[in-house]
Every structure is written in C-alpha cells, then in structure tokens.
Amino acid sequence: MHLIPTQDEVVAVLRETGALRTGHFEYPNGLHSDGYLQVPxxxxxxxHQRMLSVGLSRLLRANPELRAVAPEVSIVAPATGGLPxxxxxxxxxxxxxxxxxxxxxxxxxxxxxxxxxxRPGEQVIxxxxxxxxxxxxxxxxxxxxxxxxxxxxxxxVVYQPTPTTITFEPLPTYYxxxxxxxxxADAAQCDLCRRGAPLDKIRL
Numbered sequence: 001m002h003l004i005p006t007q008d009e010v011v012a013v014l015r016e017t018g019a020l021r022t023g024h025f026e027y028p029n030g031l032h033s034d035g036y037l038q039v040p041x042x043x044x045x046x047x048h049q050r051m052l053s054v055g056l057s058r059l060l061r062a063n064p065e066l067r068a069v070a071p072e073v074s075i076v077a078p079a080t081g082g083l084p085x086x087x088x089x090x091x092x093x094x095x096x097x098x099x100x101x102x103x104x105x106x107x108x109x110x111x112x113x114x115x116x117x118x119r120p121g122e123q124v125i126x127x128x129x130x131x132x133x134x135x136x137x138x139x140x141x142x143x144x145x146x147x148x149x150x151x152x153x154x155x156x157v158v159y160q161p162t163p164t165t166i167t168f169e170p171l172p173t174y175y176x177x178x179x180x181x182x183x184x185a186d187a188a189q190c191d192l193c194r195r196g197a198p199l200d201k202i203r204l
Contacts, residue, residue, distance in 0.1 A: 005055045010158070010177040013051070017042040020179070024190075024197035031162070032190040035181035036202060039129035039157050043084040052157050052176060053088020059174040060093060060125065060155055066172075070095055073152070074124050076144060078102075078110060078136045082128035085157055089127050101140050110139050120148030131156040131175065134166030141168075 002009065014020035019041035025033050043049045061067045073095045077086035079102035090098045101110040118124065124144055128137060131154070141151050154168055159175040162183055184190035193199070 003055075004058045005051060005176055007177045010052070010055075011179070013048050014039070014042055014158075014177075017045060017048065024192040024199050026187075026199055026201045028202065030186055032184040032187060032192060032199075033181050034192060035160075035179070036200070037130065037158065037160055037179065037181075040081050040084070043129065049084050049088055053085050054092045055176055056085065056127075056155050056157060056174065057089045057092035059176070060089070060153065063153070063172065066125070066153055069123055069152070072096055072123060074099065074118070074122055074149075075127050076100060076118075076124050076140065077127050078140045081130070082156075085129050086127040089125075089155065095125070101143055110136070110143050112143075118144055118147040118149035122149045124149045124151050125153045125155060126151055127154075128156045130158045130160060131165070131173075132160050133162055133164060134168065137168070138166050141171075 011020065019038055021036040022034060023036065025036045027033065070093050075086045075090040075095050075098045077083055077100045079100045083100060086098050086100065099112065099116055101112055103110050126137060126140060131137060137154065144151055151171065153172045153174065155174040157175065158177050158179055160179045160181060187193045
C-alpha cells in the first residue's frame with residue numbers, strides 16, 4: 001500500500017467491501033446507472049477507514065499553505081456519511097476540531113446543532129465521503145459562509161461526477177479516486193432497461 005493510496009487500491013477496497021458494484025440501478029432521484037457506490041460500506045471497517053482518511057490528509061498536507069494552518073483549521077462535514085472520514089482526517093492532519101451540519105427532515109435545510117456555529121473568519125476544510133452531484137456540499141459551504149467562516153479546501157474520498165455535478169472552482173478540491181458511471185435520466189433513455197437487465201432500486 002502506498003503512503004497515498006492509488007486509484008486502483010481505493011477501487012479494490014470499494015469492491016472488496018461491496019461499496020462499489022456494477023449492474024443496473026435506479027437511484028431515488030430517478031436516475032438509472034450501471035454503477036452503485038456507497039462509500040460508508042467501506043468505512044465500516046476500521047483499517048479501510050483509517051487508510052482512506054490518512055491518505056486524504058496526506059493529500060491536504062502536500063499543500064504547504066494548508067499544512068501551515070492545519071492546527072487552527074476546523075474539519076466540517078455534512079452528516080452522516082462523511083463523519084468517519086472527517087474524524088479520521090482531523091486526527092491525521094492534527095486539525096483543531098470536527099463538527100457537522102444536519103437536517104431533521106429531508107425538506108429542511110442543513111443546520112448546526114444548538115450552541116455550535118463557526119466563528120467569523122474561522123478557516124474550514126469541508127470533508128465528505130463522496131462528491132457526486134455536489135448539492136449537499138454546496139449547501140454546507142453556503143451555510144458556513146453565512147456564519148462568516150472561510151472555506152479553504154474540499155476533500156472527498158471519491159469524486160463521481162454526474163451530468164449535473166456542481167463545480168467548486170476555484171476552491172482547491174482533493175480526492176483519492178475518480179470514478180465514472182453511465183447515467184440515464186429515466187427508464188425510457190436507459191440502455192440497460194432496453195436490454196432487460198434486472199433492476200435494483202437504491203435506498204439512500
């Protein structure tokens with residue numbers, strides 16, 4: 001294993017743990033795909049969670065500006081999938097603290113726990129298990145900035161863009177693996193449906 005795991009090493013862990021599968025899947029938003037990825041299925045194993053988090057922290061440390069401010073940086077994640085990664089990155093990076101944003105119901109916006117909010121000027125690295133559409137991370141960034149925090153980087157284990165993935169440029173973005181999947185807007189456009197491939201419906 002390399003100090004920073006390679007794309008092939010990350011993919012091997014994802015496949016071994018069942019986090020990455022190939023087939024015919026329908027996501028809750030109606031998209032059809034030939035790939036299924038749920039990184040938390042790999043993070044449930046300590047050795048994999050540790051390897052991925054430490055690898056991500058080493059990518060961040062390779063940036064001298066981030067390395068210099070690490071002791072004063074907060075690591076912030078959207079609950080809940082990114083939390084194991086956030087705590088692992090915080091420990092390995094020796095950052096100041098971890099906290100997260102959450103929502104009680106799907107229709108509600110992200111919010112911080114009572115008595116917990118960023119300080120004006122606080123430097124923050126956003127961390128998550130995956131960047132797919134980017135909508136949740138965009139909401140988190142807007143929430144942090146509304147409290148006066150400064151988001152200085154984004155780090156995820158896997159970058160798996162869709163046709164509508166949000167860009168975070170010019171924010172420095174780090175990931176251990178980039179995975180591509182074929183997405184279809186609905187069953188009518190899906191090649192897998194036309195071939196009669198068995199369909200698995202994904203619950204997120």
